[in-house]
Amino acid sequence: MKQTCLLIGALLIVLAPSFAQTDTLNQTIPVFKKSMYLRSTAFLYSLNLSSIWLSNMQQVLKTKDLASESRFTGSIPFEAGVRFQDWAFSTNVALPVSLGDAFNPKMVTISLFAEHAVFKSRNFRLNVGAGASLYEYSFILVQDEPNRQVGFQDLFSTSFLTTPVISNKGGAFDVTVSLSNREKKPVSVGNCFRIGYRRGFTKYQWKSQSFDLLGAPKDQLDMVYFQYLISLSKNY
Amino acid sequence: MGRLVCIVGVLLALASSENLEKATLILYREREFLGNAHEIRINDKLVASLPANAYLEIQVTSGKTNVESYIYRGSKRVFSLQTEAGQVYYIKAYEEVDFWDRYLVMQSVGAETATKEMKKCRKVQKVKQPD
Numbered sequence: 001m002k003q004t005c006l007l008i009g010a011l012l013i014v015l016a017p018s019f020a021q022t023d024t025l026n027q028t029i030p031v032f033k034k035s036m037y038l039r040s041t042a043f044l045y046s047l048n049l050s051s052i053w054l055s056n057m058q059q060v061l062k063t064k065d066l067a068s069e070s071r072f073t074g075s076i077p078f079e080a081g082v083r084f085q086d087w088a089f090s091t092n093v094a095l096p097v098s099l100g101d102a103f104n105p106k107m108v109t110i111s112l113f114a115e116h117a118v119f120k121s122r123n124f125r126l127n128v129g130a131g132a133s134l135y136e137y138s139f140i141l142v143q144d145e146p147n148r149q150v151g152f153q154d155l156f157s158t159s160f161l162t163t164p165v166i167s168n169k170g171g172a173f174d175v176t177v178s179l180s181n182r183e184k185k186p187v188s189v190g191n192c193f194r195i196g197y198r199r200g201f202t203k204y205q206w207k208s209q210s211f212d213l214l215g216a217p218k219d220q221l222d223m224v225y226f227q228y229l230i231s232l233s234k235n236y
Numbered sequence: 237m238g239r240l241v242c243i244v245g246v247l248l249a250l251a252s253s254e255n256l257e258k259a260t261l262i263l264y265r266e267r268e269f270l271g272n273a274h275e276i277r278i279n280d281k282l283v284a285s286l287p288a289n290a291y292l293e294i295q296v297t298s299g300k301t302n303v304e305s306y307i308y309r310g311s312k313r314v315f316s317l318q319t320e321a322g323q324v325y326y327i328k329a330y331e332e333v334d335f336w337d338r339y340l341v342m343q344s345v346g347a348e349t350a351t352k353e354m355k356k357c358r359k360v361q362k363v364k365q366p367d
Binding site for chain 2: 230
């Protein structure tokens, strides 16, 4: 389902301009008034790619020769927000998608952002922002055993080389820079590119949902992310 | 010697009469943040590519003139005007961009405004005159 959404999104981006071909002879020139659309509400659908550093756990996995691929995650964030003049406030929920990684790392976040336009041109707005997030990063270690044979009757009573879900959960702050289209119609669709850095407030202990995990390392989140967003806004 | 002067005189007269039949179009764009270059066609003939912060000087035969702009993954726009020989016409263009489209908006402006706004624009040298 998520792959289908991604595919439809990508197709829309590629095909959209071809629907807009027009040949207009002396059409009335649209005059862009700077005072227009100062307030707007927006809903954003997007794709998020992240690189994550949780160094202590990654070091443990590295010493066991298990970790090299747990750093990159993908997610589809949904965002709703309001803009008033040069300030925009939004809330963002990012749901993970699998990038086909053996560790199946997942990052789920709920964030609040405040962004301010520091530069505006006729077509673009450059924003800087700050925010706060709740995050949960989790993964499962699965080691394949291609030569092992297991009877179906024994399937649910056999142990496998697989860990329960291990997660690191906490709060973080965000700093972002984004470039977005300016709204020119009462209902606008626009592009937005956002680069962000997220850092945990403090070090949080790794936990397992299945049992009390003793002696687990603590980690402070370091994360860099890139988002491409498509916004649909109603402007007043 | 007298014959040579006569020939030169005739040639000059022909050249100047040709210029008198022509009108001059000056199409310019001011500085734009992340502005793309657009192809410019005059009466269906490709003359040049116009980036932001630049201007084109084009000689056209007087009469109805269509100035057309186009960019890949954008839409075509046509601005038409009636030109008279010996006159100079200033056309200001700027790029509009949104999710669905990108195109040049063109409008006629007065000589005084244009001269002021074109001060920092560079002249596009690669111009293929339409006629």
